[in-house]
Amino acid sequence: MRRLPRILLVLFILPSACRKNLPVTPPLTPRAFGTQIAEQSGGKQASGVGARLADPVVVQVNGADGNGVPGALVAFHGTGLTFNPGQILTDDSGQASTVVQLGDISGNYQVVAETPKSGGGTVMASFREVALGYQEKVGKEVSEKYCTMCHDPESTPERVSNFDNLAPPSPHLFSDGSVLNGMTDTDLIKIIADGGPALGKSPQTPAYRTTLTPAEIRAVVAYIRAISDPPYSVPPAK
């Protein structure tokens, strides 16, 4: 009989231990309500699959007067994503911040930040994060070594960007989907392998055919497609 409580305890713990997303936190109670929510920073980041994003995701909750609302409840969710914390009250300036861990599959993830309104219902802000798979991570490494010094105006302090030193035309950011989404994979591979003149463009883009392997060139294209803004979608087969 003395063992019964212990067995009962085990029976009680077992199902809860088997549930995912442990530990479960009790819901927070909002002290105030906002009427609008917007991304402040941390959207459109790219990191490896399963990794935490480098910067936290921060959203701003404002009231009808446009001022920040402290103490409003913000819940974060998104398929495949893990948030720490998953819900939080806004700080003195009306901001809520969370650390995001990406899922194990490469591609786009949608972060949704939701805050309740005073009369019921919620307002939401949603934005995109990118998980890079193996090929895209290799592409990122290659592009940081060979490409970003000209294609990214904000490359690291020590490798002062060469972007501003170039004669026109200016290089495109690799995330510039408005232009690069209009180019086919074949054209991107061609311009990387054979340089700008191969597509009738500036010789400031050198040819990398003998410097990079075909796999590395394809990896750079995969990376460009992954971080493209607006997102790239594969054109339908003709």
Place this chain on the structure above:
Amino acid sequence: MICHHGQGAAATVQEAHYSTKAWEQPILPARYLEASCGQCHMEQLEGTPQLNSGRKLLARYGCAHCHAITQPDGTLILPVDEPPSLEHVAEKTTREWMFAWTKNPQAYAVSATMPNFHFNDQEATDIANFLMRQSTASENSKVAATSNTPLPSADQAAVDGPGLYGTLFCASCHATQNSKGNLMGGDLAPELTRVGNKANPDWLRRWLRAPQGYDPKTRMPRYRYDEKQIALLTAYLLAKKDDDFLANAHPGPSDEQSIARGKKLTADYGCAACHRINGVAPPEGFAPDLSRIGSKPLFQVGFLRGMPETLPDYIAGKIRDPRAFGPALKMPSFTLADGQVESLTTALLAQTDQAVTMPPELVRATSHAKYHPGGDAGKLMEDLRCQSCHTINGNGGDMAPDLTREGSTVQRAWLLDFMRNPDTLRPALIRRMPKFNLTDAEIKNLSDYMLTAYQAPGFDSGALQSETLNAVAATRGKEIFYSKYACQSCHIANYKKDKGYVGPALADVGDRLTPVWIYKWLKDPQALVPETSMPNAHLTDDEARDLTAFLMTLKARKKGGGK
């Protein structure tokens, strides 16, 4: 199975792909994919940046001081960091500083690689007391510290110090935090943000004069500073301190019991695995052997509550917060970014049973060269610690260019000039070669040695007929330099009109490089320096010759050079 692991056949996608508690060997998560390559490949593969960086970190962060990690080719991972000797530490610093540092190294220097052992006040007191007690007199202490040159006042040092610190390029290796809290400078040597809290003034003067007299194994070169420079630098560095830092460092009294406890703690926590300490022998087999950690059976693993029960999660968790797995564990906490933890986990996951038992013909080994230059020049290069930054014949640091073929690369007059007054070739770099104040005889000795010993085969002047490098070729070369290949996008040939900032400036390249080197470089840069980012433009022989002819006309000494 070699690359992705996994259980093999399963009835559902869920079963095949995801970990359940029953699976001993679930499929390897995509983020650690590169671990599988490391089971056979010891060399730096281009497709495995995460694995490469993880292996470097295992050596750089001192993991290999405590853990034996035998790689599949049979070689041990050797630590490349050089934790300082503590044999004479009482000359260098105070008991208070040692107490504060032992308690929390990152409070003194955010970039410190010394991990946090979470010692309490009593333990930190005991260790500081013991380290002060075991300290003996260094070679340096036999030399008078103070010269006739008095230290300048703090105000004077604040005015003149930054200029000297800058022109000596201390920041090539040492970082300091600027007013915004950003670290500026290299990571080859300790951060100096609060060095005034640590360093004893006499010790600092002697150290700047002859670092090797305090620690024969230090990577710091012996600069030929004059006494005035040493005095100014000492005063400037001593002013780099934070008055609050030691305000709360109150170690308990030093008595024999405390010293005895300190000695025991020092041995228990394996301090001598990294540091040289009098009276404490380096422990052997101090921490678990990690050679097969990637095949550790899950039944041997004690998971934390709530953590995913997989080996990668366990390893990453142990690296991130070792003491969470038990307060009695000795492994200290390292300050690592997420990416570094991920890289380290990848490198450790490559250490599998499969890797160890791989047939030797499948394993791609690396070479462990230990080249040291010989003769008088060799001694000089040892004194200057050239190989702290430069690799020569496979041995040395990677901060500065590889010098293995320097003799075939540069012209004698340029080399003599550069040693006298080193200046960077790359305008965008903060890290530069420091000025050593070498004598003319030393410069001649070094240059002659390098020009003779560091020759590459096939670079004699016969490889390129010099009469073909004429004015007509140079004109054609200039044309393709600017139009067809747009070299000015990355290189400056003429300071008045070019702005390229990526590669070295070429405005005086005709004084610097040999024509044969330029020609061969243009034809295939990666053949000479495999890791260079200079693209191979696939030039024809004629184009390479014309460009060489043009580049050889770029000389600084010519009045109004560059045209």
